[in-house]
Structure formats: structure tokens, C-alpha cells
Amino acid sequence: AQSVAQPEDQVNVAEGNPLTVKCTYSVSGNPYLFWYVQYPNRGLQFLLKYITGDNLVKGSYGFEAEFNKSQTSFHLKKPSALVSDSALYFCAVRDDTGRRALTFGSGTRLQVQP
Amino acid sequence: DARVTQTPRHKVTEMGQEVTMRCQPILGHNTVFWYRQTMMQGLELLAYFRNRAPLDDSGMPKDRFSAEMPDATLATLKIQPSEPRDSAVYFCASGSYPGGTSGGNEQFFGPGTRLTVL
Numbered sequence: 244a245q246s247v248a249q250p251e252d253q254v255n256v257a258e259g260n261p262l263t264v265k266c267t268y269s270v271s272g273n274p275y276l277f278w279y280v281q282y283p284n285r286g287l288q289f290l291l292k293y294i295t296g297d298n299l300v301k302g303s304y305g306f307e308a309e310f311n312k313s314q315t316s317f318h319l320k321k322p323s324a325l326v327s328d329s330a331l332y333f334c335a336v337r338d339d340t341g342r343r344a345l346t347f348g349s350g351t352r353l354q355v356q357p
Numbered sequence: 358d359a360r361v362t363q364t365p366r367h368k369v370t371e372m373g374q375e376v377t378m379r380c381q382p383i384l385g386h387n388t389v390f391w392y393r394q395t396m397m398q399g400l401e402l403l404a405y406f407r408n409r410a411p412l413d414d415s416g417m418p419k420d421r422f423s424a425e426m427p428d429a430t431l432a433t434l435k436i437q438p439s440e441p442r443d444s445a446v447y448f449c450a451s452g453s454y455p456g457g458t459s460g461g462n463e464q465f466f467g468p469g470t471r472l473t474v475l
Binding site: 270275279283285286287288289292294295335339344346347349350 | 359361384390399400402405412413429448461463465466468469
């Protein structure tokens with residue numbers, strides 16, 4: 244079985260401050276990890292992914308995520324938040340067999356205050 | 358600019374009516390997913406197809422929901438009869454998973470169909 248936990252329903256951060264959105268996962272074998280963002284009344288958009296290699300992954304809009312195998316975590320980060328980053332963020336995992344669909348977390352709403 | 362398209366974008370219907378939602382995946386993608394999003398349940402996988410064959414529809418209520426891929430450019434999700442609890446946003450997504458390590462490829466989501474069943 245595979246699962247994802249996003250422990251925070253909402254994260255509030257002031258514009259210009261660093262942000263972190265947390266994600267932990269459980270999967271048999273090696274994980275493929277993804278972050279997606281959803282703006283109001285829109286579909287999910289791909290931000291970044293970890294497949295293998297460097298534990299720090301850089302993605303769109305200045306976001307990055309750090310894969311930590313020992314802590315089974317894949318936290319999303321950005322050094323300096325923008326008001327326009329306010330959205331719903333989803334972490335997702337798939338095992339490396341390729342036989343399963345992605346399992347998504349429950350989502351974390353990021354609110355960046357001006 | 359390749360993208361997943363879904364029709365209709367909005368649908369309001371009465372309980373008991375049939376609802377059909379359509380999805381055009383990105384050309385060349387061999388896997389199509391259907392998700393449902395609600396405030397209470399979040400994002401749920403209903404079914405997915407690879408090379409037009411259903412791989413997993415365990416997330417779908419079988420008595421009223423059906424999903425098909427008549428051809429590689431069209432996926433449909435049908436609800437008959439619809440119920441108020443089916444009110445949600447239904448997303449289609451597609452991806453390319455030819456095998457091997459392609460499980461690392463991302464999925465591309467459509468804009469969704471917002472369904473309201475009165």
C-alpha cells in the first residue's frame with residue numbers, strides 16, 4: 244500500500260518569509276514523489292518531482308523540495324513567499340513499479356499575507 | 358500548448374438524471390485518470406485506463422458510475438442515476454507511462470467539471 248500525509252490543513256506565512264509545506268509518505272520500494280499546486284477553480288498543476296539522484300529538487304516558480312529517505316519526508320519549500328503563492332498544495336507518491344496510480348495527500352492550503 | 362480538455366466545465370442537473378462528462382487527453386499519452394474532489398473527501402481516484410484498458414476502477418461506485426475510453430482521444434465518465442452526493446468537481450488527468458521507469462512521469466490535469474446535482 245502507499246499513502247501520503249500532509250499534517251497541516253493550512254499554513255500561514257508573511258510575504259517575503261520562507262515557507263515550508265510538510266509531507267510524509269509510505270510506500271513499498273522506492274518512491275516517486277510529486278508536488279502539485281491548485282489555484283481556485285483550476286485543475287492541479289505539476290510543480291516538481293523526485294525520482295532519483297539529488298535529494299534537493301528544484302521546480303517551478305522558485306519552489307524546491309527536499310527528499311529525506313530516513314524520515315520518509317518530502318517537504319516543499321520556498322525561500323521567499325509571494326502573495327501569489329497562496330493556493331492549495333498536494334503531495335503525491337507512487338512506488339517505482341509503475342503499476343499504481345499516484346496517491347495524493349489531503350492538501351495544504353497556503354495563505355501568504357501581504 | 359498541449360493540454361487536457363474536459364467538457365462540460367459546469368453541469369447542474371436534477372437527481373435521477375444521467376450525467377456524462379468527457380475528457381480529451383493529451384495526444385500521445387497512454388494513461389487516463391478520473392478523480393473526484395470534494396471538500397469532505399479531498400481528491401479521490403475513481404478509475405484509470407492504460408492504452409484504453411481499465412486498470413483500476415475500485416474507487417468508483419459501480420452501481421451508478423461507469424468509465425470508458427471509446428478511442429485514444431476520448432474518455433467518458435457517466436453517472437446514472439445521479440444523486441446529490443455526487444456533487445463534486447471531477448478531474449481528468451493524462452500521462453505517458455510506456456513502461457520501465459516511466460512511473461516517474463507526471464500527470465497533467467484538466468480544468469475539471471463542476472457537477473451539481475439538485
